[in-house]
Amino acid sequence: MGAGWLPWSAASLASGAVLLVLGALSMPPTTEVGQVIDVVTHQDGAWLMASASFFLASVGLTMGLPAVLWLFPRRHQTVGLVGLWIWAVGTIGTAGVAAILILFRAVVHTVEMTPAQVEALSDDPLLRLGLGAVFGAFYLGELVVALVLLRGRAAPVWVPGLLLLHIAIAPVNHLLPVQLQGVQTIVLGVGLMGVAVRATEAWAGSRPLARL
Incomplete structure (x- = not known):
């Protein structure tokens, strides 16, 4: 089976990384419920x-994600594949996060809700469980x-290093100044683009030279 799909998969990974950064930077730089409601009301486009x-x-x-398979050493492919399946649950679940944002917008524009009511809605245990799982x-x-x-x-050290840095920042990201909280997603985006580029390079290097 050929691997002609890999450049397309790598391009998809890089595009997804850019879109993830764009989505994160488009969100309001605050977690205060009243300000979030104000953003939804007056900055609907964002x-x-x-x-x-x-x-x-x-x-x-x-x-x-399948493009990452090209970078796994043979002896680590099973563990890497398990990691990709777990990661895929999270990437697919990101669509659910988008759906929740749309639903929240519809609620704000349709029903008059106080910040306290929105806070109570966000404390729903099933909602927290679902988002926690994603x-x-x-x-x-x-x-x-x-x-x-x-x-x-299989990749330059800085590539997995950025992915690990993204994970390490997560527990303390909310403690950073508001202006710096988007850096975590930017770190992830750069790391994913590095993975995409390296996978494409490895694929290109494995191809037999075309006859002149």
């Missing part, structure tokens, strides 16, 4: 852009893949 970006990023990243799968899959890439030396 909210819709974030929702659309997260949905398209979900498609791009999911279709792009983010947990995303970070766990990313961690496994980054460690396999690091051990296998």
Whole structure:
């Protein structure tokens, strides 16, 4: 079976990374409920852009993950494949996050809700469980893949290093100044683009030279 699909998958991974960064930077730089409601009400375009970006990023990243397979050493392929399957749960779940953003927008524009009511809605245990599962799968899959890439030396050290840095920042990202909280997603985007470029280079290097 040929690997002519790989450049397309790598391009999809890079596109998904860019869209993920765009979606994250389009979100309001605050977690205060009243300000978020104000953004949805008065900056509807930015909210819709974030929702659309997260949905398209979900498609791009999911279709792009197979390109990472090209970088796994043979002895680590099983572990790497498990990591990709776990990561895929997170990337597919990103579309669910986009759907929640759209639903939240519809609620704000349709029903008069106070910040306290929105806060109570966000505390729903099933909603928290679902989002926790999506983010947990995303970070766990990313961690496994980054460690396999690091051990296998199939990519420059900075590529899995950025993926690991993205995971390390996650617990403290909310403590950073608002202006710097988007850096975490930018780190992930650069790391994913590095994976895409390296996968394409490895694929191109493995092809037999065309006859003149």
